[in-house]
């Protein structure tokens with residue numbers, strides 16, 4: 001199948017505005033005439049409203065702002081958005097693999113599975129990659145933009161799937177299946193070493209836990225090969241020239257250094273980076289200092305602007321030093337937007353945020369020089 | 370032993386406030402600042418590798434460590450089975466390794482076990498500190514971590530894991546030992562997340578949560594906005610004020626921490642120490 005769908009993955013630490021920027025990117029490509037899908041995770045209520053997102057992850061067409069048009073002079077393609085429902089994707093993956101209704105029900109009842117599908121290390125990362133692959137294979141999109149799960153560190157996204165894969169390693173599953181069949185590890189189906197390990201495990205966690213665990217593995221028998229195949233396919237996609245990462249961060253020195261370290265890892269893994277987006281890079285100046293004659297106000301604004309300038313200067317030089325060829329896109333700090341405008345959170349009134357997305361999209365077009 | 374657990378939305382200043390809290394405590398007590406997880410933030414601040422075993426920041430008067438779930442679990446297992454050989458066998462085995470890597474709740478449990486390993490539990494190697502300040506995960510992950518011992522204790526009624534879980538929960542629920550701090554900033558999304566967090570944590574613990582409203586802008590007073598610059602400031606300060614009012618409606622224990630016009634982490638934290646100390650006096 002010929003598939004030239006472009007994939008863009010937005011990574012970065014929590015709280016930097018990844019979701020909004022991913023949406024703005026999808027918007028900007030749609031404005032160029034492409035058909036785009038943004039897969040978001042954990043968006044703010046305002047953004048959900050703006051994108052018209054529904055629960056259960058169905059793709060939803062993003063409708064134009066009521067004030068008319070999409071702004072600017074783009075030839076409008078199509079923009080779709082989808083809210084990742086991690087539990088649903090996970091359950092669906094299992095359903096497709098197990099087929100047998102009775103087995104499916106038994107697995108869904110397993111207490112570890114119930115925790116696993118939402119809380120397991122890496123399950124959210126896995127489901128977002130599974131969704132990405134699913135949409136990629138549909139061949140329906142020019143661009144798929146993936147927002148990544150909130151994490152302390154950008155690198156968590158790359159590490160997570162391997163962890164899941166290791167848990168479901170065939171050797172692990174076989175042990176527990178043997179236990180299911182043989183009942184107990186005092187029997188000699190296990191080597192001496194294996195028996196000692198299981199004893200330690202039981203000593204640590206208790207008999208009840210081990211029982212639930214073996215039940216779980218006994219049923220996930222089918223899973224391992226499928227998962228491995230899926231992860232291999234994802235891996236190929238992530239390394240292909242169709243896929244590019246974008247690092248979203250702020251001019252914050254420790255975070256920047258961490259982000260640059262992440263880019264080195266991408267490079268080592270032979271994955272591509274499209275650029276680095278600096279959110280809240282400088283103060284949007286819709287005020288005019290000349291207009292006030294109060295020297296204390298001038299001094300205060302001055303302090304604020306100097307603070308932004310200093311950070312940006314150090315930040316830019318750090319990036320230039322470590323990665324001179326990397327395009328930098330700077331998005332200004334719209335303080336008033338972050339403050340939430342005139343509305344009150346408690347009243348639950350939500351302003352449409354499309355206008356913000358439209359505005360931000362502009363900054364993603366041309367790198368800062 | 371006093372344990373401070375610090376959480377909040379991503380990027381609001383959890384690490385800076387944790388450092389400030391540790392600096393304040395470090396003046397009087399043996400204090401360890403701990404970051405949780407596989408990656409370190411403070412390595413980029415202090416230009417030193419931050420390990421499981423604490424290092425001393427002599428110039429600041431505190432110690433610093435980074436605890437990952439797998440290391441905490443390893444230490445705990447060694448403490449229990451004592452025999453180094455068995456321990457090695459266990460951790461080199463593919464089955465136990467992958468379980469530890471990915472099984473839900475295990476690492477979280479080990480981390481909380483390590484955090485609460487001092488008095489009155491005394492489980493594990495002794496921790497020679499009077500105060501622990503833990504720079505924890507963001508609110509969602511933090512709640513998941515707290516739920517781990519609860520879920521274990523509820524799901525498995527017998528066995529060592531449920532026993533340990535119960536004793537960990539007891540320490541976390543004792544206000545004279547454990548204090549939870551939530552850092553936030555006067556912006557719409559962080560405030561919303563703080564309110565959600567306060568509502569959620571009520572079902573886990575009843576002890577009071579300290580809220581730090583960080584990056585509070587000290588605007589010059591504008592009474593009668595005469596021009597755009599003044600009108601703009603007035604708008605900003607009113608919006609900020611609104612969040613202070615909303616939070617104060619939810620909790621008695623809200624303290625504002627000023628926006629420090631400096632972009633170096635240690636300098637910001639040092640500036641916040643006196644504010645934090647002032648609030649406790």
Ligand SMILES: Nc1ncnc2c1ncn2[C@@H]1O[C@H](COP(=O)(O)OP(=O)(O)OP(=O)(O)O)[C@@H](O)[C@H]1O
Pocket residue numbers: 013014015152252253377378379380381382383384385386410507583584585626627628629630631632633634637641
């Ligand atoms: N009171 C303050 N005044 C000025 N700047 C501050 C203040 N508090 C924090 N900052 C700055 O805000 C940024 C984020 O802070 P920090 O890294 O502590 O957040 P965090 O909540 O730990 O983030 P993460 O969720 O990524 O761990 C840093 O650049 C820090 O210097």
Ligand SMILES: [Mg+2]
Pocket residue numbers: 383384385410504
């Ligand atoms: Mg931090």
